[in-house]
Amino acid sequence: MKRLIIVILAAAVILSGCSAHAELNELAIAEAIGIDRAGDGYTVTLQYFNTDTTGGTTAIDSSQPNAVTVSGSGMTIESALGAASYSCGKTVMPGSAGLIVFGKDAAFDLMDSLSFAASHYSGNPRAYIAVSETTAADILNVKFSEGNASVEKLEGLMKNAEALGMSRTVMLHEAAEMLCEPTRSVVLPMLEAVDCGSELTEEGNTVTITGGALCTGDRFAGTLPPGAMSGLCLLTDEGATCEMTVKLRGEDVCLAVYGTDAKIAPSIENGAMRFDVRLSADCKIVSTQLSDPFGEREAVERIAAAELGARVSLFLEAIKRYGADAAGLSYKIRSYSPEMWKAVAGNYREALENAEFTVSCDLHLERFGIMHG
Amino acid sequence: MRDKTGARELAAALAVSRIFAEAASLPDEYHTYGMQRFTVIVLSFALTAVLFMSLYFVTKRTGGRLFGAVSGNGALTGFLGALFSLYLLYSAAETGLRAHYYTSGTIFDAAPSEYFYLFIGAALLFAVHKGIRPTVRAAVVTAGLFALFMLVISLALIPDIDLDRLYPSPVDDPDSLPAQVLRETARNCELPVLAVLGGSAGGKNGRTFAAYAAVSCLVLLLMTFLGTTVFGELVSRLDLPFYSLSSTADIRVLHRINGIDVMLWVMAAIIRLALISLAFRETAAACFARGKSADIAALIFAAVSVGLSELFTVYPALFTPVQRLSAACLPLIAAAVIIPPLTLIGKRRKHS
Amino acid sequence: MLEKELTKNIINIRAVMKNSSDLVVKYAKAGGCDICVLCCDGQIDANRTANLVYRPLSEIDGNVTPERLAAMIGGELLLACDEKPVTTADEVIGAVLAGFCVILIDGVGTGYAVGAQGFETRAVAQPENHRNIRGSREGFVEALHINMSLVRRRVKSPELTLRTMKIGSVSNTEICICSMDGRTDRKLLKAVTDRLERLPLSLVLESGFVQPFLEEKHPLFSGVGATERPDTFVSKLYEGRIGIIIDGSPFALYVPKLFSENFIMLDDYVEKPVFAFFIRLIRYAAFFIAILLPGFYTALANFHPELIPDPLLRNLAAAEALTPYSVLTECVILDIFYEIMREAGLRLPSNVGHAVSIVGGIVIGDIVVSAGLVGAPMLLTVAIASISGYIISDLNNQISLLRFGFILLGGMFGLFGLTTGSFVLLVSVCSLETCGVPFTAPLSPFSFAGMRDTLFRADWHELGKTEPDVLGKNAPEVHRHEG
Structure with a gap:
């Protein structure tokens, strides 16, 4: 028996190279994912954490942005994500994304679009879902001057809006539940990148919530006012x-x-x-x-x-x-x-x-x- | 005497084993959303209790061992042993397939398929080699961890529970109810295992069954309650409902607890496979082999059952008819209803 | 048998003893008869010998026959409470080596051994390994009879039985089997005594020599406990265990030991039950942290980072970005480094050991992080696991090995490796029994009665009502004494 166990362990050790794993510093830890329609396919905008800005014994390096944004296109969301991953030079970890933003065009077939995250074993069921008035890339490209990553800002914005009764946060598992039957639909927060005309942000843009996007599984039904x-x-x-x-x-x-x-x-x-x-x-x-x-x-x-x-x-x-x-x-x-x-x-x-x-x-x-x- | 264990411990091990069957819904056996699911669970255990009756009365006279009285009765014993072994092999392969299906749908999917056979196979062989007592004791600890995990996941999901998703209709669809009950009952494949291993637990099969059925039924009802109230209609689209629940549960220290969830389910899978393999050892010892050869046969059985699960994965066509048989609960009915009377016949012949 | 002629006996004894230098042979006359007093240098107390042997013998008036002298020594004179006749050369040698003075009389074939033991021994002091906050400061020492007295002082009842015997064909080490009548299972006592009587060792220098013969084979855990504390030892006897005190060892053994007892300290019984419960929970948690935390960390970092909360994951990733090694390599290096430090700290004199700790812990620990060789989170993880391991001192060695194993399993195979590793460990631990008592009781097989002093500690009002049933006397027979 002992010999058998030793043989099995030896085989396992030899096979250990078979398992695909990436070191933490080789990962692009996704903060937010933006999905837009591009012709018949999709463009995915990926916002991931810049590991050079904090951690270890080093202080926050404010000269660098906390989050880096890359994008890629493909016929499916997965292939577009792969293209984005290719251009960032790291292994993308989409499971950690705390926010998924759909462009208004991509919100037409929301259930299919959500399935890439909802059906994946490492998908984050507690990721917030939102719809952009224009494109998701517009939202994720807004850079805030604060030290935290912009996705946290957006999450905070949606939560504050919910507390004031202006909007309602929706998580991935809630959206999937609301859209799983043809009779159901979901209202997602509608985000818009606007020129704030002040020095609040680096590029003069900020994000606001303009209302809600009423979506069924297969159509974008309409917009709800605050x-x-x-x-x-x-x-x-x-x-x-x-x-x-x-x-x-x-x-x-x-x-x-x-x-x-x-x-x-x-x-x-x-x-x-x-x-x-x-x-x-x-x-x-x-x-x-x-x-x-x-x-x-x-x-x-x-x-x-x-x-x-x-x-x-x-x-x-x-x-x-x-x-x-x-x-x-x-x-x-x-x-x-x-x-x-x-x-x-x-x-x-x-x-x-x-x-x-x-x-x-x-x-x-x-x-x-x-x-x- | 190292094969002796306690009735309560065996009941806990069987309950862990039964609960594993809920880890993954294989294609064609998805959960349904609705209150009928609660009814199905309760009725399935009621049916299981009915199926247990013949096993109970036969094993009551033989110190809890199904083949205790017919041991050494030549051809009939061999036939019964072969029939029962076939059932056990089917149950083990189905369990292996379910475990494989489950791991490939979870975070363990990152591991190559060889790991499944190597690691689960190694742990299974070790448990079978050690015998029933350590396996059952390990199952008791696993049951404790599982109970703790259920408590944690229930507390973590309280904010997501929506009681509006429950509605007062115990039978939504009367037409599908019998089929659903049979399919759910078929998951209680431990029942004949209890009839074989019961002798190791002092022959208190009735008490063991009562504890096993009560605990399993309650846990399944709780799991269904959580799945229904958290996911609503979405639960009917999930093939790993409890894994999805644990992925949703955020306990702050860990972003989600599906990692621990997977660990517990895989341990439960190994326990189920080990119990079936040990039941085979008992069957082999009573019907075909003696002493060490039964132990070796059990080890080979365990290895083959893990290998068979891969066969089912590679050739889905092979699995489909077997799955249909299972959905109709035929293997369980055959093992629990047909074999016990035959053993009685064998016993009378032996005495005459 | 001893000869009647004194000279022949002495020549014979000297020959058997190979003329050993520590054999003291003192010829004298008592009551007109030639006598000889034999003893072993360093084993006897000179004052006691003078008072108990020389003075009474020299005070015998007139001349008596050798037989009359033998009768006086053997019956009428009260030389010592520990006194016995010896009739063979082997008995004489055995008695002499055990610290007796043996009086041989010319013309008589029987000698008399008088207990005059007295040798330098360490004073009773506070135990090194099993310290407590509130309770006795006495610990076992190397001398058997002192240890026996420490036990007897705590149980002044005839229920406590102390039975001495010798083991080791060369060392002739004296041991004492302790049990409490009415509490100890007779089968268990017989099983332990049989094993000790059949002990195949010729030399027994420490309790650890005997331990493997009392336990079932297991690569990691032992079903035999060792304690330096007489109070702990007595409490184990009270619970129905067999105790074994071995001459020359400050560690007394008790059989059987349960896994849960590693997490129970004497202090638990003097604190409030709620605190005892809390601290026991902490100990259990510390055990699992000590063996699993680094392995779990490497598994998550390498294979399942999505399970880690986002803010923490960012910090970890940023810290790892500064280091050249993989997470697994870092963890292995740090763990091995820690084990080296621990071993060095154990063997070195305490003052040097402190210096090593400072150099290792503060200087090297700080520098490896600031030099970017190892990430700070990894250092913290291994440090927390190491400190947690110290809480359960009896399992230190097992924790070290298991931790290392789980680091490799987690780092190479992720949670899959940890799962199967944990299961194999669990089955392995559950398979361990000592004299029929399951090592994992009362957790598995589960016993409600046993739980009142396992994770919880019931109030003394409650504990005092019923007899302790730690070994499951009331449990079904199937769980016990079948091994």
Whole structure:
């Protein structure tokens, strides 16, 4: 037995050269991947970490960029990635990419495009997904003057936008889940590279979030404005937060909304789907010009609830218009009545386009901020 | 006496072995999204319990050993042994194939295929050489690690769990339910293994089965719950659902814990192969061979089963009919329902 | 048999002893008879010999017959508590070499051995290897009888049985088998005694000589424990183990030893249970860190870097970019370097050892990183693993070997190698049994009763209620004594 083990180990040692492995310093550790359409094929923009800028006993070398960007083209995303890898002279490690940006053109067949990462054993299921208003390369080529890699900046931007109710972050596994059935769709943050006209960045460009891109697995359905994105967050994220400013007797009242809870009750009336949406949330006043906000409590709650309801309605109108279920309504139907789901699953898109939504909102002004004496 | 072990330990080893079958869904046996999956799991164990009955009553009289009473009964013993060995070989090859399929879909894919045979083969031969007691004890430790891992992964995935993805419909599709139950039951190929190795655990086959079935069923339900609530409909497109879960779980110290996940599943695969090989040793000792030759036969069996899994990979046409048989649960039914009465006949003949 | 003629006996004994220089032969007269006192130089206490032997003999008045003198020495005179008749030359020599004074009388074929042992021995001091914070500072010494007294002082009960015997056909080393009646399994005691009686060694200088004959063969782990602490030793006896004290060794053995006992220290029992639980968790974690961390690091860095969190991965990659060697080479170099330092530190005098530690740890460690030979993360990884290894002092050697093995497996074959290596190790450890008791109990086979003092340590109120069942007396018979 011992001899057998020795023979096996010896064979394994001899075979150890067969396994392909790269040393850490030979790797291009991908930070972000941008995917654009180029004719019938794809262009992949790869942003990877520059190992010469930090680490070991050396201090950060601010004269060099933290992230290096290369690009390559090919008929498939994999071949384009290979071309990018070839030009950077290192072994690309796409599994570490924390952000995947699709150009608007590439977002038409998102499910296929995502499969390159979602189906790979080393793909990062927690990578954030976004869509560029123009091309992905435009976004990834923006260089920030800060020490951190630009991808971290973009991740931070999307998270902040989500906290403010302007956008919603989506990870790879969430996007794959939302797009795996033809009845489902996803709303991705829409990024845009704009000239900021200041010295905030090296090249005068910065990135902003302009709203959301509503995509189904095989089509780019449309763009959602920031208000609708806020409606999405309020509807789908339990405990979502957002900020809003409402006017009461001509004065601005800035409110922070939190603790949202949406209850969606689906039903079928006269052959058409009907969704009764009840939104409840808490809020507090962040700032106001009102002299006695306490006395105006009910009025503030009423106006703010109307505003929230409008946002949710805006989002629901959008998904109705595009026939794209980005709010997981199919789960709600199934959860409410599996039989009802069976009745509508066959032509769900059409049923969604003809669906009726009623939205009611109950807002509770919990306490007054520091402005109240 | 080195072949003796405890009933609880054997149950834990069989449970680890059973859970391995959930590591990878081979083509044609993908998971389905829906609450029916929970029903399928529960019904499959109920069916397994029914299949176990004949094994239980036969082995109850023979100290837990299926072939305990017919040992040395000439042609019938040889026939039964050959039939049962065939079943074991099929189960081992299927396990090897599943393990190979699993490793090639995970981070172990970076390793060349030879590693699979060399390393898994070496570890398997070592376990078979050491015997049932060390293998079962190693399985108990693996079970403990697996439980710890399940706890960690469950905690890490709490933010991703969406209970809306569960819905109250235990039977979504009544037409497909029987086929799904049979396919799930076929994964309990350890059942006849228990009937052979039960003698090593003091013959308490009933208690061993109860513990094995309860633990396996609960773990599978928990895994299904996690897969369903985290991935929703996506779970029906995943051939390595639990690997995908561990890839999604971020525990901060490690970006994802699929590396540890793969280590545990591969260990479970080796344990399953080792138990089947050891069951073959018991069968061989009772039906064909004596003493050392049974040990050598078990080692050869283990090596052949790993080799066969490669054969199935190279020639998919070979696997497809076998897979269909398995989906219909025929090998398990044959091993669990047909062989036990035959052993009783053999026993009576021997006595007469 | 001894002759009646004294001269013949002395010539015979001198011949057997090859006229050894340390054989002291003192002729004298007592009660008018010719006598001879034999002893071994350096083995006896001169004062005790004078008081116990010479003075009583010289105080015998008048003339007596040799038989009467023999009867007086053997029965009437109280020379020493340790006194026995000897009838053969071999017995005389054995007694003399064991530190007895043997009195031979001309005309009588029986001698009398009187215990007058007294030799220079190290004072009872604090154990070097098994230190504790709260508890006795006494450790075993080399002298068997002192060690026996250290044990007896802690258990003043007839339950404790101390049985001495001799092993080693040349060294005639005295050993003491300790057990507690009613707690120790008789089969286990018989198995251990049989093995010791059949010991094929002629020379036994240390407990480590005996250990392999009590344990089952295993390349790494041992089912026999060794301790320098009498209190630990006694607690093991109380739990039903067999203890063996060997003359000349400050390490006493106990059989069987379980794997989990490497992680249990005496301090655990004087601290609060919650702290004992916490610190035991740390020890288990330290063990796995010590053997797996460098191998895991090389496996991840070489084969699966995507598992490492991004910010850490960037730092690691940047650090590796500065070094000329591969991760595996760095790890092997550092680990070998550490083992060299450890070995050097162990053998050198303590004051020089400190200097070596400073040179090795601070100077070389700092310079290899700043010179760019080795990455700082790798140095840190090996250092953490090395320090973790010190926590479990009994497994130091095993940890060193396993760590090195896992570095090679992880560096060459990635997690695949680590997986199969871990499995083989697990099966191998699980296969180890000592006298039928599984080495991995009570973890596997799992026992709830055993767990109350394994990972957890139950409160003394709880522990005191029932007898300890570490060896699984209540476990199914199948797990025990079948080896």
